Amino acid sequence: MAVLQQNKAATRPPSYYIRQRLVQNKPAMVGLGIIVLAILVAILGYAIMPDSTPNANNGIVQIQKKNPGFATQVLRIASPTPAAAVNPIEFILSGAPEDYTEIPIESYTFKGDSLQVQPLRSNNALADQPRTFALKEIIADPENYTAGSEMQQIIQDKYIQNKTYWLGTDKAGRDVLSRLILGTRISLGIGFVAVLISLFVGIVVGAAGGYFGGRVDKLMTFLMTVVWSVPSIMLVIAISLALDSKGVWVAFVAVGLTMWVEVARVVRGQILGLKEKTYIEAAQVLGVPEKMIIFRHLLPNMIGPLIVIATANFASAILIEAGLSFLGLGVQPPAPSWGMMVNEGFQLIGAKAGLYLVLLPSLCISILVLAFNLLGNGLRDAYDPKIPLTNG
Known part of the structure; x- marks a missing residue:
């Protein structure tokens, strides 16, 4: 019987142990639950809002x-x-x-x-x-x-x-609860698009530099260093000026283009180590095209680190978007954004209602960012084979 159990455990794929470590991490599961709830709220949107007018703008x-x-x-x-x-x-x-x-x-x-x-x-x-x-x-x-x-x-x-x-009204007499619910959609949407853009650009730049090396690697490293040295706010302003527009989609693109450097650095470092493996050298000797080697043999081995980075970038994107909207560089009125709502409350900070208008969207930002950080930490631990399972 013991032999059968050992054989069964030996045939389990690595993904089984990753899931088990993640499920056993209670803070990560709490974060995942908050994220799932936020996604449901964002999807339902107008169906559960007290004010179902466009942009919850019935003031x-x-x-x-x-x-x-x-x-x-x-x-x-x-x-x-x-x-x-x-x-x-x-x-x-x-x-x-x-x-x-x-x-x-x-x-x-x-x-x-x-x-x-x-x-x-x-x-x-x-x-x-x-x-x-x-x-x-x-x-x-x-x-x-x-x-x-x-x-x-x-x-x-x-x-x-x-x-x-239930959560009061803002300076225009609009329902704060409805605007917070709709702000969830905007924050998650910007985070999702920004992560996709950062993954695409970061994987392309990092894979090219790490695999080809030489001048290509020097050029990609120089590009990463330059972008890394520019403050995100300044880069977003430059992108907004280049596109001659401000709004939701400009914020999506701008935030995404400020977050790809970390992805590129991780991908480059991983490929520098993986390309020396025997199976990569064998594929090169057999004449396998370089594009196939990168996308079929190298990148699949980096799914774990990329998922962890994407989760952390999701939280960073929400914070960047909130900061940009607070400064008036992100989502534009009347579309609700948590950062813009904090700014509206800040302008009324002397009034009692201003306290709620600052506190409520700030809590939403903090809780959602904390949820993504908890999930990111849980995923990092789940992909670490050195961490033992409590059972099974």
Whole structure:
């Protein structure tokens, strides 16, 4: 029986032990759980946001800079021209435009075929005078309008709602929770694209320098040294000026092009050691094309280190994007970005609401970056064969 167990263990592939070490690393699994949750939130996006308008940009001036947990009644007045319908895929990707106007109110009374409301007192002004709306002005289909108590009940059920802003509102009266949820999509999207760009450029440059050596290696090393010496912020500014644009996609490309040097250095170092192996020399003697040697025999042996670097770069990309958006060089309004939200809160730091506007997106950035770092450390340990398994 013991012999059978030893034979079974001997036939297990290295990937089995990598998975086991990763699963046994509790901090890494916590980080992985946070990342999976963030990915689900980013994918669902508008489907789980209280404000499902594009960019969560439905601002109400009367309720700007409210603290978490603020609740109010809202009167919805249907627009004369309804917004175009969107299919479920479009809704998940970009939301749906609103086809109504919202007015926060303190109280309301019906008077025949009209509705009198007391608008909510705003932060910087006295309470507005009561306003009166004809019921026909409120409903979406005035052609089916019927006077009487039945129509008043329809108004109460469909057009007067209680809204709670669980994380408060920003300086434009927008829902902070919705913008944080959408900011998750932007942070993960920039991290993903930046990691892909950095892996592609880093693998090409590092593999060319490490395998061919000589002048090619000197040129690639010089290129890595130059890029490494330029601050990321300055490089992003230069890329933005070169592309003559600022926005989400420019931030994607700019962040990616600032992170490939570390990948190239690791790939170069690994290839310098691997290309001296006997199986590489045998492939060269047999006339195997150099491109096939690099992509079939060398790079597959570096998957572990590359995964660890990609995880660390993901966290770095989120931090770089947040810093750029804070400075106004990354994602541009009205698209929500955690870094831009921190900047908006920083401008209101004297107000109580400013504390929440700085603290909430900062916590999101910190938790997500910590999750990627925990997972990266776990992957590093998982690929280390010297670390024993606790069982099996």
